[in-house]
Amino acid sequence: MKHIYDDEADIRTKAAIRVMSLFFVGLIIIAATTSPVATGTKAGERAPALEGKFYNGSGGWTEFNLESYWDSNWVEGDASGQWVALEFMDTDCPYCVRSAEDMSQNAADFDGSNPQWDGAIVNFIASATQLDIQGHDSSRAEIEAFRDKTPDSGISCASSDCGSRPGAAHAFPYIDDLDQDNMKKWKVGGTPSYYLIQPDGIIAWSSSENPGEDLRDAILALVTRESAQTDGA
Amino acid sequence: MQSLLWSPERVHKRMVLEMDSNIQLMLYLIPTLIGFFLVLPIGKILANPLSQRFPSIATERGRLFFGLILTGVAGFAVSIQTLWISSKVSEGGNFCASNTVFSCDDVIGNANYNVDPIFGLPWGGIGATAFCVFLYLAYSSSLEPNSEWVDNYLKLGTALTFGGFFVIALLISYELEMEKICQYCTTAHIANVAAFVGFYRLMKLNESGEWNQDS
Numbered sequence: 195m196k197h198i199y200d201d202e203a204d205i206r207t208k209a210a211i212r213v214m215s216l217f218f219v220g221l222i223i224i225a226a227t228t229s230p231v232a233t234g235t236k237a238g239e240r241a242p243a244l245e246g247k248f249y250n251g252s253g254g255w256t257e258f259n260l261e262s263y264w265d266s267n268w269v270e271g272d273a274s275g276q277w278v279a280l281e282f283m284d285t286d287c288p289y290c291v292r293s294a295e296d297m298s299q300n301a302a303d304f305d306g307s308n309p310q311w312d313g314a315i316v317n318f319i320a321s322a323t324q325l326d327i328q329g330h331d332s333s334r335a336e337i338e339a340f341r342d343k344t345p346d347s348g349i350s351c352a353s354s355d356c357g358s359r360p361g362a363a364h365a366f367p368y369i370d371d372l373d374q375d376n377m378k379k380w381k382v383g384g385t386p387s388y389y390l391i392q393p394d395g396i397i398a399w400s401s402s403e404n405p406g407e408d409l410r411d412a413i414l415a416l417v418t419r420e421s422a423q424t425d426g427a
Numbered sequence: 428m429q430s431l432l433w434s435p436e437r438v439h440k441r442m443v444l445e446m447d448s449n450i451q452l453m454l455y456l457i458p459t460l461i462g463f464f465l466v467l468p469i470g471k472i473l474a475n476p477l478s479q480r481f482p483s484i485a486t487e488r489g490r491l492f493f494g495l496i497l498t499g500v501a502g503f504a505v506s507i508q509t510l511w512i513s514s515k516v517s518e519g520g521n522f523c524a525s526n527t528v529f530s531c532d533d534v535i536g537n538a539n540y541n542v543d544p545i546f547g548l549p550w551g552g553i554g555a556t557a558f559c560v561f562l563y564l565a566y567s568s569s570l571e572p573n574s575e576w577v578d579n580y581l582k583l584g585t586a587l588t589f590g591g592f593f594v595i596a597l598l599i600s601y602e603l604e605m606e607k608i609c610q611y612c613t614t615a616h617i618a619n620v621a622a623f624v625g626f627y628r629l630m631k632l633n634e635s636g637e638w639n640q641d642s
Contacts, residue, residue, distance in 0.1 A: 229514075
């Protein structure tokens with residue numbers, strides 16, 4: 195007589211198949227209904243949190259949260275969304291002092307006040323840290339003097355008076371990252387480091403991934419322009 | 428015109444998101460609490476009136492297995508939901524964000540804490556896998572309760588769910604650090620505690636010699 199069952203069958207196999215089916219059904223539901231985006235600092239990843247106290251020229255140091263800039267409804271090509279250009283810097287780093295002029299110029303050109311710029315607004319933010327290098331002792335007073343370009347402040351930024359740094363005073367916020375919390379979270383290898391972030395919080399460009407390119411080129415190449423929308427219509 | 432286009436993702440998203448997240452939580456919390464109640468000694472109060480309709484819970488062993496499996500299914504489902512929430516939050520969406528201390532988006536969406544510190548796997552995925560293992564141990568034991576491997580399965584289940592306490596302690600420490608509570612995660616934690624009680628009591632019952640008693 196033909197056997198229609200398996201003598202070696204074990205109830206454990208039956209249970210395992212049923213439970214594994216349940217597990218895979220759960221995973222299939224997630225795969226079918228979501229498109230997760232990894233959090234990280236490479237292009238295409240969601241920007242990690244950037245928190246702390248920030249100084250914006252008046253009102254002292256208040257709470258900052260980068261997430262407040264994001265618009266989850268933003269779609270590519272929408273010029274009304276506001277981008278973020280983030281700089282990780284140290285007020286005692288000579289390269290950062292030299293690049294302060296570029297930051298002044300970029301902020302003036304792309305922050306929405308320049309009538310010749312027909313692209314989306316770019317909000318500039320600096321996260322000021324204190325690198326573990328001798329002579330890089332910093333403070334909130336030093337960050338304020340650097341940002342405001344306070345004349346004769348008596349505070350030194352990379353061996354010169356902070357008020358004598360190149361470029362105009364900055365009008366964008368500076369975050370206190372003296373404890374390097376944000377820098378570690380963003381895995382920043384050195385200063386200055388730059389990130390250009392889309393209005394939906396996805397990183398569009400980073401200086402570490404694009405050596406030789408500068409922030410200005412990235413803004414001109416990636417930030418949505420009104421003219422591009424008109425051309426495409 | 429585009430907004431009139433039908434897409435299964437959009438319909439699903441709307442159906443899920445339109446239901447209040449705390450009401451959705453009840454779909455998992457209530458079975459978890461019923462399962463927990465059934466694995467406790469006082470679970471007889473609930474099991475006795477139901478034993479006419481569900482004869483399998485008339486015995487102590489049947490009641491413990493039923494409570495354990497119910498808890499395992501609820502724990503698995505809520506873990507899958509937390510994995511779903513973390514995926515949605517990563518897309519930039521909100522599910523259960525709140526300004527109060529109960530804000531699962533803030534906990535599950537926090538990239539610094541929402542994955543395990545060793546392999547970087549999402550906690551929701553770890554929870555779903557763990558509850559599947561618990562379910563397998565409980566379900567296979569319930570199908571052939573007098574097999575010789577059942578004793579080992581119950582001991583393994585007790586050890587694994589006890590190990591879950593250390594994970595729960597770690598996750599609660601994260602919540603304290605964030606000053607936020609994830610109600611979905613808490614439901615999964617309760618399910619783990621209930622599963623430990625269920626496995627432990629089944630293990631003791633198996634050792635006591637009253638395993639095959641009728642009531």
